[in-house]
Amino acid sequence: MADGLGTALRGRHSPMDADDVRTAYRRQARTYDSFFGFVSRGARYRAIEAVNALEASNVLEVGVGTGLALPHYVPAKRITGIDLSHHMLTQARERVAEFGLRNIDALLEMDAQATSFATGSFDAAVAMFVASVVPDPHALVAELRRVVKPGGTIVFINHFARDRGPLWWAERAMAPASSLLGWHPDFRLGHLFTTADLARAKIISCGLLGLFRLVTLPN
Numbered sequence: 118m119a120d121g122l123g124t125a126l127r128g129r130h131s132p133m134d135a136d137d138v139r140t141a142y143r144r145q146a147r148t149y150d151s152f153f154g155f156v157s158r159g160a161r162y163r164a165i166e167a168v169n170a171l172e173a174s175n176v177l178e179v180g181v182g183t184g185l186a187l188p189h190y191v192p193a194k195r196i197t198g199i200d201l202s203h204h205m206l207t208q209a210r211e212r213v214a215e216f217g218l219r220n221i222d223a224l225l226e227m228d229a230q231a232t233s234f235a236t237g238s239f240d241a242a243v244a245m246f247v248a249s250v251v252p253d254p255h256a257l258v259a260e261l262r263r264v265v266k267p268g269g270t271i272v273f274i275n276h277f278a279r280d281r282g283p284l285w286w287a288e289r290a291m292a293p294a295s296s297l298l299g300w301h302p303d304f305r306l307g308h309l310f311t312t313a314d315l316a317r318a319k320i321i322s323c324g325l326l327g328l329f330r331l332v333t334l335p336n
């Protein structure tokens with residue numbers, strides 16, 4: 118992001134690398150659903166509803182994690198899920214088997230910042246609570262723009278840090294624990310989106326205390 122507003126929006130953001138992500142989610146894979154998965158449940162449903170409402174059949178879910186969203190897509194959606202964490206994917210595969218889901222085309226160990234999919238492979242992509250985890254958020258957006266067809270849609274649900282207020286203090290205080298948590302409490306909209314993206318995106322607050330934001334970005 119080269120413009121001044123973008124620079125101002127960036128603030129401090131110290132990236133985790135792919136190994137940090139794998140380590141954090143190897144530790145969390147078994148407990149994820151009952152803690153963060155539970156806290157983020159309402160917001161996740163909002164993102165799934167947004168995807169289900171799209172005129173899109175081929176959908177890429179990046180950072181699919183333990184597959185909490187998978188049983189909730191309408192059967193007409195064909196889902197490909199990818200994740201960096203082998204351990205999270207194992208849980209997702211067990212969920213697919215447990216629910217007998219037939220609309221999950223693949224669950225692949227792959228980096229969302231540099232996938233092996235051909236350009237324009239999907240009608241839509243969705244990233245739920247992933248943007249503040251990936252090592253390079255701008256690379257994530259660029260890759261999603263590449264693999265989604267022109268005219269398609271990219272949906273994000275994420276926590277984005279505030280500019281002020283009590284939560285701002287809490288977010289700043291938690292920031293040094295990023296590698297342990299596996300996500301960045303001080304992650305801001307400007308870490309992910311350019312000013313041009315933000316002008317085109319639809320942004321809605323949702324979830325517990327309005328903690329999360331649903332961002333729908335036309336491709």
Ligand SMILES: C[S@@+](CC[C@H](N)C(=O)[O-])C[C@H]1O[C@@H](n2cnc3c(N)ncnc32)[C@H](O)[C@@H]1O
Pocket residue numbers: 138139142154161179180181182183184185186199200201202205227228229230244245246247250251252300
């Ligand atoms: C907070 S969890 C979210 C899981 C799931 N989307 C959900 O709603 O519960 C973040 C997930 O993103 C994955 N992840 C982080 N960086 C990634 C990358 N570069 N490529 C693919 N997956 C990534 C992590 O392994 C983890 O499973």
